[in-house]
Amino acid sequence: MLSYILRRLGLSAAITVLAVALLFLIIHMIPGDPVSTILGPKASPELRAALEARMGLDRPLPVQIGLFFMNMLRGDLGLDVFSNRPVTQIVLGQVPYTLVLILVSILWSAVLGIALGCYSAVNRNSLGDRLTGVLSVSVIAVPAFVVSLYSLLIFAVKLQWFPAIGAGAPADWGDQLHHLVLPSLAIGLSWVGYIARLVRASMLEVMGEGHIRTARAFGLPERQITYGYALRLAILPTVTVIGVGMGFLLSAAVFTEIVFSRPGLGKLVIDSITTRNYPVVMGSVLVSTLIFVASTTLADIVNAILDPRIRAGK
């Protein structure tokens, strides 16, 4: 187990390095240069050169990437162009909002999706199964920002059941939770459908396997067969999908945070892109990437805990 985790972490580290280098290059290719943004178009060449030197932009690209890595490892992502505050501090201040939003969304949608998937698989072709199928496919087709807008209009503006904007008072858990409901509904809804479909398909596949027939031939209770024997296996692909899905949730969070004016990484990225605040863009995208890599790593480790064959590298 330990060796598997170490190997997996090594892989994640390699992926991170690659992703960061790629990110660096992409940001560099975005049109518009940061120096003009900061100093304005009429700045003197001397001033421009001075700032370029301070930001390290006058060095060759590989050196810039190398320096960026060194600084990143020290937790230094540069300074905000406008406020001169450390980017690390700004970005980390927003991470909890997004993380909570994503985790709550994935939690409720996974629990509901898995339950519906099991129900559909066990009651295959029943009315309930068909209904779940139709609903699942419909919600998968609806993008998060559409759900955001409509839920905002219906539940916040018209019915006024939930607050429309913000993340709630900092010290008030109940208020924060209240503010989470609509955004996490928006992000999680299509995942319910997706996970339900996925679990149904893999449950049906597993239920047709020989070992389930064995379990039945020994007269094991059907409940135990479904949840103890079949779901235990059918859940494996779902865990992987949830791990990868964190990436999609991060991008869905961008829209949702804007619609609900929620603080968070998504909002930070958009705000800093529109102001060409490159260090902040870089910092927030970097942290999103790290979250994504961490969640896929975690999913693989959870799978290794659930499946001995993965642990043994078979």
Place this chain on the structure above:
Amino acid sequence: MAVLDIRDLSVSYATPRGALKALRDVTMKVPEGKITGIVGESGCGKSTLISAIIRLMAPNAKVGSGEVRFKGEDLLSRSEAEMRALRGTEISMVFQDPMQTHNPVLTVGRQMIDIQYRDKLSKADKRKRATEMLALVGIPDPQARLNQYPFEFSGGMRQRIAIAMALMAKPSLLIADEPTTALDATLEVQIIKRLRELQDEIGCSILFISHHLGVIAELCDEVVVMYAGEVVESGTVRDVFHNPAHPYTRALLECDPGHIKVRTRNLPTIPGNIPDLVSLPTGCIFADRCDVRYDACGARPVMATASSGHQAACHLIAEKEPA
């Protein structure tokens, strides 16, 4: 008395082409304390027959008629709950593919303890019993191996585990569906020997399915020969193998020149094809491939007695039958 007494059992599968009549009027017995073999080409309905016995059938299967009497009681009229109470206690199963038999993510020990869920024993006692069973089927260091997962065992070992699990509850009837077909010949011999010894020890009856004549000859007391969903011959191994009455059985044994001594891995192939089970021919089911068919064969033959306890479904036998 017979533990299992099957009478006129017919099973069909719903298919897009129409009803596939997989079993037609199957009548056979498994005598108490004996090993009964079923032999027949692949597709002749062996697996369908046992799935009907323990009532774990494919969703598109339908029992048309007949009775499956276990200790005198018809299983087909039992409720699902009553059937479940029987499975793994009175009747247990060993399946063909040992690589598919166990749940891949649960330890062997956990699975062996789970199937004892009906017993009011402590977990430690259940574990102890599982250890004993593994030792009995010849798994070295059983105590430690209980903590391992199926993928850590070879195919032969997994089939031993399957047998250990099936015998743990000391069932009255063990049904084994081609348990050694997926294994190599040496392992096959070892497992057959062990099974024979265990049967002696436990005293259960065994219904053993195989398409391997040598194995049937070696292991079984009685044999039932099936062809295309029908029983064509049944009797003691001695009678059937040394004095085959049905032309199909004769063809099988003739194709296997060393007879049953030579361990042919598969059933010898005889010329011709099995009839289409969706649109069955009228008359004798074997007529197409039979080299001694004659005018009477246009009508379906019934089981006739060749000698005491030895029967075959062929007009030639019926003619010779002592009136």
